[in-house]
Amino acid sequence: MIEFRQVTKRYDSDHTALRQVNFHLNRGELAFLTGHSGAGKSTLLKLIMVMERPTAGEVLVGGQRLNSMPRRQIPYIRRHIGVVFQNHQLLFDRTVFDNVAMPLHVTGASPDAIGRRVRAALDKVGLLSKEKMNPMQLSGGEQQRVGIARAVVNKPPVLLADEPTGNLDPELSADIMQLFTQFSQVGVTVLIASHDIGLINDMGRRTLTLDHGELVAGGTPWGEQHGL
Numbered sequence: 001m002i003e004f005r006q007v008t009k010r011y012d013s014d015h016t017a018l019r020q021v022n023f024h025l026n027r028g029e030l031a032f033l034t035g036h037s038g039a040g041k042s043t044l045l046k047l048i049m050v051m052e053r054p055t056a057g058e059v060l061v062g063g064q065r066l067n068s069m070p071r072r073q074i075p076y077i078r079r080h081i082g083v084v085f086q087n088h089q090l091l092f093d094r095t096v097f098d099n100v101a102m103p104l105h106v107t108g109a110s111p112d113a114i115g116r117r118v119r120a121a122l123d124k125v126g127l128l129s130k131e132k133m134n135p136m137q138l139s140g141g142e143q144q145r146v147g148i149a150r151a152v153v154n155k156p157p158v159l160l161a162d163e164p165t166g167n168l169d170p171e172l173s174a175d176i177m178q179l180f181t182q183f184s185q186v187g188v189t190v191l192i193a194s195h196d197i198g199l200i201n202d203m204g205r206r207t208l209t210l211d212h213g214e215l216v217a218g219g220t221p222w223g224e225q226h227g228l
């Protein structure tokens with residue numbers, strides 16, 4: 001579902017953010033992305049979201065090569081990728097329902113369909129009863145779950161999370177991880193960037209580890225990726 005083939009990203013001539021990164025995440029796989037600050041985690045996520053393009057190598061999502069994708073197709077590919085941020089980026093001038101509905105408005109869905117999708121997403125994160133509230137009235141853990149509902153409201157096959165538990169205590173973090181696990185069980189490919197070694201160890205999942213732009217653990221060997 002997500003494939004990196006010998007991906008190198010250089011922001012300027014003497015600064016390599018990612019160096020020949022190879023990995024392949026299957027449909028329904030849940031993996032972590034870790035590494036020191038500056039190791040290249042955000043860059044890797046940005047390449048999947050087509051916010052950056054690789055200097056060399058290829059990035060594929062759902063079998064589609066992103067490198068050669070025309071600019072006008074980028075909004076369509078982004079709809080297939082849900083993103084959860086550490087600070088959840090909710091808008092406090094509207095209800096929980098309206099926050100979750102935001103990604104659906106650009107798709108031209110009917111009000112009926114929007115209502116159904118938003119309630120299905122809120123139901124999945126256990127917040128159906130709070131749709132009319134302002135996110136400001138919710139706890140930090142609940143706000144993060146609203147962010148997750150918004151990320152999955154389009155039913156994306158890929159879910160990316162950038163430090164999703166950065167501001168949460170261990171118990172709430174475990175709840176959020178359980179949600180991600182549930183999405184992976186219905187076929188969503190989930191990649192979670194995190195510094196939280198305790199949490200990563202508790203989960204016991206595949207972990208892609210970056211060190212100064214090199215994928216030093218958790219990658220797919222080049223031969224295996226190509227069935228050699």
Ligand code: ADP
Nearest residue numbers: 011012017035036037038039040041042043044
């Ligand atoms: P992480 O998310 O692991 O902290 P990043 O992907 O943000 O790492 O950064 C990897 C390297 O690329 C760092 O050395 C960083 O300074 C550099 N970098 C990130 N974004 C840019 C940019 N837009 N321009 C130049 N250098 C950048």
Ligand code: ADP
Nearest residue numbers: 116117120121152154155156157183186187188
């Ligand atoms: P519908 O509007 O099609 O009835 P539902 O919310 O009832 O939608 O979801 C149908 C199924 O799709 C559920 O089992 C749900 O968990 C699953 N599903 C598949 N991909 C996703 C995703 N990215 N986000 C949320 N649910 C998903």
